[in-house]
Amino acid sequence: MQNRVLPTQEIVADPGRGLLLGNRGSIHRPDRTLGTTRWRSKAWICCALEWKGIRRDPMPPGRWTALFFFDEAVALAAGHRPCHYCRRRDFLLYAGAWATANALAERPRAAAMDAVLHHQRVDSRTRRQRTTIQDLSGLPDGAMVRFDGRPALVIGGLVLPWSWDGYGIPQRPPGLEQVETLTPPANLVVLQGGFAPLLHPSAGRN
Numbered sequence: 001m002q003n004r005v006l007p008t009q010e011i012v013a014d015p016g017r018g019l020l021l022g023n024r025g026s027i028h029r030p031d032r033t034l035g036t037t038r039w040r041s042k043a044w045i046c047c048a049l050e051w052k053g054i055r056r057d058p059m060p061p062g063r064w065t066a067l068f069f070f071d072e073a074v075a076l077a078a079g080h081r082p083c084h085y086c087r088r089r090d091f092l093l094y095a096g097a098w099a100t101a102n103a104l105a106e107r108p109r110a111a112a113m114d115a116v117l118h119h120q121r122v123d124s125r126t127r128r129q130r131t132t133i134q135d136l137s138g139l140p141d142g143a144m145v146r147f148d149g150r151p152a153l154v155i156g157g158l159v160l161p162w163s164w165d166g167y168g169i170p171q172r173p174p175g176l177e178q179v180e181t182l183t184p185p186a187n188l189v190v191l192q193g194g195f196a197p198l199l200h201p202s203a204g205r206n
Contacts, residue, residue, distance in 0.1 A: 002034045003058060005067050007077035007144045007151040007162065007182050009121070009129045011038065016164025018070040019198055022046040022080050028065045038127070042118040043110065045083040046075040070164060072197035073153050076190075077144035077182040079121030079129075084110055094195050098186070101193030113186070120184040134181040140191035142199070145179040147171075153203060166202030 002013040005022075011034060025040025046069060058066035069075040072082075084091040095107035123130050131146070136157065139145070143154040144162070152159040158170035159179075181188070191197070 001032060001058065003065065003067050005069050005074065005078050007074045009038070009078045011067065014164055016070065018068045018074075019049060019200060020046050020069045020072060020075055021049055022067050022069065022075060022083065023064045024067065026062050026064050028059045030061060032059045042114040044078075044080040044114070044117070046072060046080040046087070047083040048086045051086045070162070071200040073142050073144055073199055074162070076142065076187040076197055077151070079117055079184050079187070081113060081117065081187070094190055097190045097193030097195035101189040116186050117184055120186055129182070130184070132181050132185060133178050136176060136179050139181065140188060142191045142197045143188055144182045146182060147179065151182060155203060160203060166200060
């Protein structure tokens with residue numbers, strides 16, 4: 001099925017397996033294929049892959065479209081945030097990091113964060129992913145960038161090329177200072193505020 005989400009927000013058909021699922025509302029057609037719509041709600045969430053042993057149809061008619069992520073760095077880059085229902089603890093940590101980084105007196109509500117994220121992740125005219133140019137040295141661990149034409153994870157100021165097979169060898173080519181950053185600014189701030197995303201084991205094996 002066409003339900004694997006890339007760090008570039010694209011939804012593709014791929015046999016790759018991931019650590020998390022999520023959704024953006026029901027975006028599939030009766031034949032379980034996707035049309036042009038890529039969201040029905042501003043609540044782009046990232047959910048637990050397994051929860052209380054419940055098994056659900058990934059594409060029930062008119063209800064939701066299950067989307068799958070390699071890990072949470074990919075989900076955050078695509079503009080998603082933790083679900084407050086099946087990942088309540090992670091949601092509270094995420095909202096707490098948002099509040100800390102933005103000097104807020106209390107954790108913001110999901111709808112308020114979704115509004116900010118939606119503005120930052122999608123260009124209203126083209127409906128394509130918004131990206132920013134950032135100094136690599138200032139990016140937090142867990143951010144994702146475009147490096148050598150493909151997505152890559154930032155860890156300790158180094159970039160790890162990404163694929164469905166796992167993260168590659170950390171690299172820092174001489175002269176690399178500014179990078180096209182896929183992770184929306186709001187999620188960068190959350191990472192800087194202390195939120196630790198669920199990363200694929202390959203991120204730490206190199």
